[in-house]
Amino acid sequence: MPSEEVPKETAAPKEKKTAIAHKLATKQQEISVTEFFEKNKQILGFDSRSKSLLMGIKEAVDNSLDACEEAGILPDVSVRIDRLNEEDYRICIEDNGPGIVHKMMPNVFGRLLYGSRFHALRQSRGQQGIGISATVMYGNITTGKPAHVISKIEGEDEVAWGMDIVIDTKTNRPIVTNDKALQWEGHEHGTSIEYTIKGRYVTGKQSVFEYLKNTAIVNPHAQITFHDPDGTKTVFERATDIMPPKPKEIKPHPEGMEIGDILKYAGNSSQKTIKAFLKNDFSRITERLATEILEKSKVNGEKKPEKLTREDAIAILDAIKTVKIMAPPTDCLSPIGDTLIKKGLMHVLDGLRPEYYATPVTRSPKAVNGNPFIVEAGIVYGGDIPADGQVQILRFANRVPLLYQQGACAITKAISEMDWRRYGLEQRGGKGIPFGPAIILVHVASTKVPFTSEGKEAVAGFPELQSEIGLALRLCARNLKSHLNKMERKNKTHAKFEIVQEILPDMAKKAADHLGRPVPNLDRTITRIMNVVWVEPTVKKEGKKLRKVTYTIYNYTSLPRTFRLHAQVPKEAVNLSLFTHEHFLDMNDEGKANWEVKDLPPSTNTTIEFELSGDMADTFDADDIYFSGLNPVMVMGAEMLPGDWGIKGMEIVQTDESDFVEEDEEETMEAEDLGDE
């Protein structure tokens, strides 16, 4: 752009100016990646002593769990913290993983940006090749001591190898000392890392204990043992022996690719033609699709991939946008699943006796920049959860709890941008973290979780991702709201119930006594006042693993009633008592059970009873009971069977009452504008 203006400083001596450009040039130099992170340790999460202590442990435990899962081993991880003096701690993390081959140990622990999972499109905790070596570096910077690493791979001939490792920050290469074979007292195979670091051991929300506890929640297949600096040992017991399905590695999906991506893939391809490249190097591109893409883009498919030009790439990307490509496969992901989320939450929150666990939501997979991801959400409400503060947020990414940088996280943003007043929580102006007795859990699983920094503390706000989190939250919140509505209705009708069941008869008795007349039969009066079918659940707990469930159904209407009841029961907990009950009809594979009550006479009641036993017994929520075959306005204590329930209820056959059906609160489930922050 031309500029007429003569800058003021041109009057200054010219020699000086020229000198400046040259002087500046002499200062230009390369910055080593190690030096960069050494100077910017807050980026890796080492910005306070307490956080540093946690970060190192987190990186090591993440690696242990990843390694065990890759090898199909049920993880057994132990964490020990010893306090050496005021600020110096010795940390030891040991696992029963597959071990690391001797010659790879130095680079794995002593070199930043070195790892096995960076290029793999598959869900894993560690992906950057930074975490554990940063821990080794930071331990060394703060205490001057090397990390001591031991690893043993399986095999009767194999020995364990131990070595001291330090990173040379100028070259980003490991310096190894005391490398020798040794007798390991640990597992048959596995890895242990011991390092000394300046830190501060804290308790509470952002503590090592909290991190390990939350890790146990979302990794119920892992056994985690923790020795804290005071010598207390805590074992987070393995809750299941079933390994989560092992995520499969996938090829890049063409969705959301940039020109640079396709050019790079083409340059690296071992395929002979562009057509083969499209077909074989990407996920979900079939022979037919490859042909279609090449036809539309007018690119010669017989060219070698490395001959792909920028114009070809643009044309191919444009063509890709116009063809229909299947969503990326999801066996590369490992979501936690509704039941385990609920089970995990219950396990941890037991002391708070929450009133309600909203059914967790697992969304179907989407992709961002070609990386598939799944969002899961759960809400716990009421009981002894503090009601006067902001709701507690539990954030997870690839089964790793996120304890820091809540404010920076797309999960928090999605929560803050939702109007929770519509779902029964307090929130000033319908924005910000809501207030109330609730805990909100969100898990993001992806082949590539977009963290905001190398410290992996918060998920970045990619619009597609934030919108999915919002949708999962809304679905879950809708469950909460319907529960709160139900509770409110129940409370209201309970008052009515008390009047007719206790106060009216009492009054009648007194009046009769007073007048010296016989007590009148109130059945018809009560029936006229109530005019409902009343379902009243009760659950009797017997120990931790047995629940006796009873539904009492009162017919306070003037006609005999025939209807069905429906509930989803944890099928692992079901026993014979369910199937032998007189009203029982059937149950499907998902545990959706049906009962039928026939011709229940007016002013009488009946019961449905069954037992649940075992680990999953306490996950059953007796308030989640549905009916069919009755007009909804005449039922209290159960919800009308929703259309998406998947099993058939009864058509409404008796319509002597008004057909008025309460209108559902309008639900706009479209993503709101979930743009940047």
Place this chain on the structure above:
Amino acid sequence: MPSEEVPKETAAPKEKKTAIAHKLATKQQEISVTEFFEKNKQILGFDSRSKSLLMGIKEAVDNSLDACEEAGILPDVSVRIDRLNEEDYRICIEDNGPGIVHKMMPNVFGRLLYGSRFHALRQSRGQQGIGISATVMYGNITTGKPAHVISKIEGEDEVAWGMDIVIDTKTNRPIVTNDKALQWEGHEHGTSIEYTIKGRYVTGKQSVFEYLKNTAIVNPHAQITFHDPDGTKTVFERATDIMPPKPKEIKPHPEGMEIGDILKYAGNSSQKTIKAFLKNDFSRITERLATEILEKSKVNGEKKPEKLTREDAIAILDAIKTVKIMAPPTDCLSPIGDTLIKKGLMHVLDGLRPEYYATPVTRSPKAVNGNPFIVEAGIVYGGDIPADGQVQILRFANRVPLLYQQGACAITKAISEMDWRRYGLEQRGGKGIPFGPAIILVHVASTKVPFTSEGKEAVAGFPELQSEIGLALRLCARNLKSHLNKMERKNKTHAKFEIVQEILPDMAKKAADHLGRPVPNLDRTITRIMNVVWVEPTVKKEGKKLRKVTYTIYNYTSLPRTFRLHAQVPKEAVNLSLFTHEHFLDMNDEGKANWEVKDLPPSTNTTIEFELSGDMADTFDADDIYFSGLNPVMVMGAEMLPGDWGIKGMEIVQTDESDFVEEDEEETMEAEDLGDE
């Protein structure tokens, strides 16, 4: 740690396990820094199209301002955005800086982790050597096009050089094409970069416009021209020709150093002895201090620095903690300063006509990890600033506005952790971002701002830093609170004033008329009711640059009064009218002016008048008026001269009234616990 337990999986075939460790080993590989950032573009701030558009411009403008300041040139920066098609934008940023030497151009723009400011301990905007090359990379990835860079250094013989630059992401090295000398239509010297990028142009809070506007606020010496995609040209005019003092480069300060730091410095030192190393390679270590540190640490000061052991380093660091070392020098920093913060805020917020600008606070420097930093804060209140939402937060780091990641920022955390209810703002539970008609500005200046990620969007929560931000905010909020108190008192007494000045005389007149008697003299009555000295400021605006200030002082007490008034006036705006006024006493270098009123008779008044003219005239707040020589309980409309005002007022000599002095609200100015989040 020994483990008795036999892991479950040992039953599995052994060959498979061994294979896994070896299979995993084959996947271990180096990750290039360019590949890392290419895959983690959200870390650099390129996580949405709109943010990407802003990020690139921000990096280029930061570099332009840095370069101009290093060369002592008043910056003249222009930004042009052209929209090529739906998502493709061509961006051009041009400056009048010193230019870049031809052979350095490829690395500066085409290589990550390469720069001149990373190792320098001195305030600058860019420090990482990542930003502009990341922009070049991201532009290339998304559009396939190279960046075009032109630079010309000063000198009559010099020509401009232009070249196209692309980064090879495998090697992190620039690929240069079309490198040639050319005629530049730009400035006499300077640099221009033009690149194409996929983006989205947005307006509002996180827009390019907003970023440039805020940049102009805190860089009043810069001229910034903006051509938006619609062809609209906006010029943010240079507000001052005075360059901010050029930050000096300093040596590392021993405060907060880690063992690794001192070992590294020792290894790199060119000094002959450890003593010379301590004395010459660090800031604030004198000959005497070096001797003392060596004596206390029992380290041999005559050894070569490279012979320093880990034990020596620990001993030296321990010794450093016990000796008194001066705070780091601060000429490496360039704070904005109270006046310019206020001026800048006024300039931008003009339309909102705020009621009050709390005097901005510039804290004295502190250090974190040996890096000096200064925190500045300002608050604007009332007027047309929306009162029903959260306060607006303006965040700056090293004179760069931070528009994203507000939730992740130590500035936001410091604001959220303060109980603003004590300072007149609404805040639920005394936590979180407060609500009310206020805008809070915080600037952090440091030789090394600890950003939470390479995108430089938020400041990390180092405890020392967050605590300083909290202190600056509290000081500023105290000003706000005292203003709000003053306003409240003023409103109350104004009601009283109206009664005695208007209603009472009116009533007296009516009563007298009614009775046919002469109107009584109410002076003594009014005096008895009021019993105060009343200071009433009025400001007459004449155009943008002239203010006529009048203080009317009424003596509504029963005795003659002698007292002084004190005000801080913008000394650049003062003219003869101040010095020639009958009550004027003197004014110091800071613009603190004093007036004396002698023996003002009861029931009379007098005035103090002066004019302010020029650019700074409107920064004067006439309500900031102080008195001395009177008992505070008998003064309305002025505050008692604070003890820290720095100039001498008058002792209170007349004490015929009660000596009761209103107790100041208790101010615990110690840092609250500002730990992690």
